Amino acid sequence: MPELPEVEALRAFLAQQLTGHTVERVLPVAISVLKTFAPPLTALEGQQLGETARYGKFLAVPAGELWLVTHLARAGWLRWRERVPAQPPHPGRGPLALRVVLTDGSGFDLTEAGTHKRLAVHVVRDPKDVPALAGLGPDPLAAGFGPAQFAALLKGERRQIKGILRDQRVLAGIGNAYSDEILHAARMSPFKLADRLDEAELTRLYEAMEGVLHEAVERSRGLAVGQLKAEKKTGLRVHGRAGERCPVCEDTIRSVSFADSSLQYCPTCQTGGRPLADRRLSRLLR
Secondary structure (H helix, E strand, O other): OOOHHHHHHHHHHHHHHHOOOEEEEEEEOOHHHEOOOOOOHHHHOOOEEOOOEEEOOEEEEEEOOEEEEEEOOOOEEEEEEOOOOOOOOOOOOOOEEEEEEEOOOOEEEEEEOOOOOOOEEEEEOOHHHOHHHHOOOOOOOOOOOOHHHHHHHHOOOOOEHHHHHHOOOOOOOOOHHHHHHHHHHOOOOOOOEHHHOOHHHHHHHHHHHHHHHHHHHHHHOOOOHHHHHHHHHHHOOOOOOOOOEOOOOOOEOEEEEEOOEEEEEOHHHHOOOOOOOOHHHHHHHO
């Protein structure tokens, strides 16, 4: 799933490519991606585009008095076209979900791989008309968000820190991959309860979060859209690397089930050398 660093890179790219241009056509290919119907997609046609904004993992493109708001979900992506094909796309063929064509002939496609279709497109008068966007927590890279604000968010939280970092209502933009990376950098167990973190651990976790996210944003800056996925994978130290050696201590990176996915961690760096129990497997064996 694209997370804060990749979505921020897409935002910067779209801000450069779209600002000041005018929409000629919007072509829905998979109707399932449309989450709003009033105003209609056609209301975007003829509108001049402003600078793209990011809200957590959402992209929001201003178009006159309207906004085109997109969430790429787990398997969505954006493909830029310097020249959009003249022939309209055919519904039901391939991963194409939506095409936006500008008056200069360029444009972009929104695509989604796989059979679980969760990519979401909204046309609204205000980005906060999208309920999930309106309910987002603060952006961890926002100006004014610091250690005190971070500590306040975790105060009284009795959940595991891995789940809290992924909860978009608490912090906007962090998903499964970067929460693994942050916890590894903080040398912290993903199963540690948030309300048991002392001041030193809170500081270490905040600094790890800022460091991991800033570094990922910088690595992605200026890359072509087609290179962002590969850059994300090469920059990850533990996520998706079960069975490989930890780059810090050379212990074997382990994987364990968590919620609707799995997490990766280093036992030596994060759990005092103890492998975490896979609770999902334990329940299945009962």
